[in-house]
Amino acid sequence: MVSVNSTMMPLGSEMPSFELADPAGQTYSSSGFSGTPLLVMFICNHCPYVKHIRPRLAEVTKDLAGKGLAVVGINSNDAELHPDDSPEAMEAEAEEFGYTFPYLVDEDQQVAKAFRAACTPDLFLFDGGGRLAYRGQFDDSRPKNDLPVTGADLVAAAEAVLEGRPAPPDQRPSIGCNIKWKPGNEPDYFG
Secondary structure, X not given: OOEEEOOOOOOOOEOOOOEEEOOOOOEEEHHHHOOOOEEEEEOOOXXXXXXXXXXXXXXXXXXXXXXXXEEEEEEOOOOOOOHHHOHHHHHHHHHHHOOOOOEEEOOOOHHHHHHOOOEEOEEEEEOOOOEEEEEEOOOOOOOOOOOOOOOXXXXXXXXXXXXXXXXXXXXXXXXEEEOOOOOOOOOOOOO
């Protein structure tokens, strides 16, 4: 397991466009969320950092969706080298943990590159105008640090955006497993 920090895309950045399908083949496009605050999460099935937060992540995203936040999860890992992240495994994961958001497959990893995603989890919250309002960690909890998993950082930012306020300025990078890039497909934004 290689741990890396998120790249912290500049606040105010325009949301990169995407069009991805879930494992069942239903397509979702960034344009379909126009005018709606949107949380884009780069997650996967096998990462210990995602496993650590996933029950609370399911609760928090369901609650925030009920308040008007659109949510998508994106798995960009190389499923050939990491079969735990295959589309079939993603369907099982979503069902087991009660994900109510679309869990999308980034097969060619181009969406992860467009977002400059680095790790799982890597969270990007956009306001209704498609501008980045928050990026960073779910909360301060990490595997083995004994802090409770609350989702406090994400919840504070999302509630602010939903109320038309700026997200809190103290935004800390997420940390997690590096995205499992296909051989020869590693991005150039780490150098």
